[in-house]
Amino acid sequence: METINEFLDLWGADLWTSTIQTFQMVGISLAISILIGLPLGVLLVLTRPGKALGNKYVYNVLNVIINVIRSVPFIILLFFILPFTKFIVGTSIGVKGVIVPLVVYTAPYIARLMESALLEVDRGVIEAYEAMGIKTRHIIWYVLIRESRSSIVLGLTIATIGLIGATAMAGLVGGGGLGDLAYRYGHLRYEVDVMYITVILLIILVQGLQSLGNYLAAKLKKD
Amino acid sequence: MIELTGITKTFTGKQGPIHALKDVSLSVKQGEIYGVIGYSGAGKSTLIRCVNLLEAPDQGSVKVKDVELTALSPRKLREARSNIGMIFQGFNLLKTATVYDNIALPLKLTGLNKTVVKERVEKYLNIVGLNEKKNAYPSELSGGQKQRVAIARALSHEPEVLLSDEATSALDPDTTEAILDLLLKINKELGITILLITHEMNVIQRICDKVAVMENGEVIEEGKTKDIFTSPQHSTTKRFVNSLFSHDIPDEMLTNLNKTGHVATLSFFGESSGEPALALVSKKFDIFPNILSGSITRLKDESFGQLLVHLKGESSEIKNAVQFLKEQDVHVEGVKISGDNQRVS
Numbered sequence A: 001m002e003t004i005n006e007f008l009d010l011w012g013a014d015l016w017t018s019t020i021q022t023f024q025m026v027g028i029s030l031a032i033s034i035l036i037g038l039p040l041g042v043l044l045v046l047t048r049p050g051k052a053l054g055n056k057y058v059y060n061v062l063n064v065i066i067n068v069i070r071s072v073p074f075i076i077l078l079f080f081i082l083p084f085t086k087f088i089v090g091t092s093i094g095v096k097g098v099i100v101p102l103v104v105y106t107a108p109y110i111a112r113l114m115e116s117a118l119l120e121v122d123r124g125v126i127e128a129y130e131a132m133g134i135k136t137r138h139i140i141w142y143v144l145i146r147e148s149r150s151s152i153v154l155g156l157t158i159a160t161i162g163l164i165g166a167t168a169m170a171g172l173v174g175g176g177g178l179g180d181l182a183y184r185y186g187h188l189r190y191e192v193d194v195m196y197i198t199v200i201l202l203i204i205l206v207q208g209l210q211s212l213g214n215y216l217a218a219k220l221k222k223d
Numbered sequence B: 001m002i003e004l005t006g007i008t009k010t011f012t013g014k015q016g017p018i019h020a021l022k023d024v025s026l027s028v029k030q031g032e033i034y035g036v037i038g039y040s041g042a043g044k045s046t047l048i049r050c051v052n053l054l055e056a057p058d059q060g061s062v063k064v065k066d067v068e069l070t071a072l073s074p075r076k077l078r079e080a081r082s083n084i085g086m087i088f089q090g091f092n093l094l095k096t097a098t099v100y101d102n103i104a105l106p107l108k109l110t111g112l113n114k115t116v117v118k119e120r121v122e123k124y125l126n127i128v129g130l131n132e133k134k135n136a137y138p139s140e141l142s143g144g145q146k147q148r149v150a151i152a153r154a155l156s157h158e159p160e161v162l163l164s165d166e167a168t169s170a171l172d173p174d175t176t177e178a179i180l181d182l183l184l185k186i187n188k189e190l191g192i193t194i195l196l197i198t199h200e201m202n203v204i205q206r207i208c209d210k211v212a213v214m215e216n217g218e219v220i221e222e223g224k225t226k227d228i229f230t231s232p233q234h235s236t237t238k239r240f241v242n243s244l245f246s247h248d249i250p251d252e253m254l255t256n257l258n259k260t261g262h263v264a265t266l267s268f269f270g271e272s273s274g275e276p277a278l279a280l281v282s283k284k285f286d287i288f289p290n291i292l293s294g295s296i297t298r299l300k301d302e303s304f305g306q307l308l309v310h311l312k313g314e315s316s317e318i319k320n321a322v323q324f325l326k327e328q329d330v331h332v333e334g335v336k337i338s339g340d341n342q343r344v345s
C-alpha cells in the first residue's frame, strides 16, 4: 500500500497527463480520419469498375495513393511530411503537430477497412432500393453504411488500436502520451516501474477497446 | 400497361459479347398477370430489369403507362420507379432492420410523413398476413415470410405494376403455393398488373393469364396460357408443358400401339369434358379407346386435363372420331416418337 501511494505521488501526475494526451491524440485524429476515410471508402466502392458510378480513373488514382501512403512506416511518414504538417496547423510539434501525420497515416487505412466492410453488402438490397426510386445518397447511408455497420465498427476498432500504437512514436515530435512516457522514463532513464505501468495501461486500453468493439459489433449485427 | 419494343442488350463477357436480349418485344395489359418462362440464362432477368431500367437496354423502347422511361431524367425516373414494385428471388431485405422498419424506411425516404408511413406499413403487413411479426428481424423469419415482407414493402408504395424476378424459386412447394395465392389476391383485390419471370411451369399454370417463352435472348412463343397449354408450338414450350404432364411411355410400347391404331393426347378444359367425350367415341364409332395415362391440373381460372389415349381401330374411323372430339372442344394431338426422349410431343 505504502509503495503504491509513493509511486502515485511520484508518477501519478505524469501518468495522468500522458493518458490524457494519448486520448486526445487518438480521439482527435480518429474523428478526422473517419471524416476523411469513410467517404473515401464509399467512393472506392462506388467507383469500383462495374459498380454504380464505375470510374476506372478515379478508382485507380485513389487506389494508388492509398497504397503508397500505406506502404510508408509511420515513423518515416512523421518526418517526411513535416513541412506539410507545418503548413496545415502552423506547427510541427506537440499534440497539434502530431495530429496531421496521424490522420495521414490512419485515414487511408480506414478507407481500406471501410471499403472491405461496404463490399460485403448484398448487391441485391441496393438494387431493391434503386427499384423503389430511392436517392443514391440515401442508399449510401441507409443501405450501404447501415448494413455494414457491424463490420465498420470492427474496422474502426482495428484502426483505433493501430492509432494507439502510432501515438507511441508521437513523442519524437513532442506529442507526449503514454508511449512517450514509457520510452523516456523506462528506456532512457531506466525507471522500469514507470515503463511497466504504462505498458499495462496500454494493454488494458487495447483490450478494453477490442472488447467494446466486439460487443458493439455483435449487438449491431442482426443475422 | 407495360410496352417493351425491340429491346436489345449485349453484355461484354470474358469470352466475347453475350447477347442477352435480341430484339425482344412484349406487351402487358392492365390487370393482367403475365409470365415469362425460360431456362436459366435465357435472358429473363435482364428483360424484367429493363422494365424499371435497373438494366438500361442498348436499344428499344420501354413504356410503362405510356411513359417512355428511357427518356426520363434521373429524378423523373425515380418517380416512375415508385409506381413499379419489384420482388426478387433473394428477398433483398435489410438484415439490420425489423420487418416494420424494412417497410417503413423506404417509405420515409420517398418523403411520406410518419402517420402515413405507419398506416401503410400496418395495412400492407395485414394484407400479407404478417402483422404479428413486425418486430422480428429477417433472420428470424422463414423464406416464405421474408418474401411476404418483400411483397408488403413493394406494395406499400402503392404501385400499379409489380415485377417479380423468380420470387418463388427459393421456396419449397407449399410456400410457393401460398405466395402464388398471395400474388393472385394482390392482382384481384388491388388490381395490380403483374409481370413475373420464372423457370417453373407450375407458376405459369397457377396464376398467369398470358405467357411468353424465352430462349437465347428471344421470345420464341407467346400467347394465352390456355392456348400455350393446349397447343404448344416450339419444342422448348412443349418441354415446359410436358414438365407438368409427363406421360412417360416407353418408345417400344408406343411403336406397338401405333401399329394397331393411333396414340393421341387429348387436352380439355373443365373437370369432366374429357372422359365423357371419350365414352361417346366408343359408342359412336367402331373404336376402342384405352387411357394410357392422364392428369388434371388447375390453371388460373379453370381446370385443364390431359389424357394419353390409344384409339384402336381403322384409320378412317379414327379420323372421324378425332373430328368428333374436336367438335366437343377436346384438343387432339397425335403422338410421334421422338429420338431423344419418349415424351408425348
Ligand SMILES: Nc1ncnc2c1ncn2[C@@H]1O[C@H](COP(=O)(O)OP(=O)(O)O)[C@@H](O)[C@H]1O
Residues within 6 Å of the ligand: B011, B012, B013, B018, B019, B020, B038, B039, B040, B041, B042, B043, B044, B045, B046, B047
Ligand atoms: N451484368 C452482366 N454482365 C455480363 N453478363 C450478364 C450480366 N447479366 C446477365 N448476363 C448474361 O446474360 C445472359 C442472360 O442472363 P439472365 O437475364 O440473368 O438470364 P435468366 O434470368 O433467364 O437466367 C446470361 O448469359 C448471363 O450470363
Ligand SMILES: [Mg+2]
Residues within 6 Å of the ligand: B044, B045, B046, B166
Ligand atoms: Mg434470372
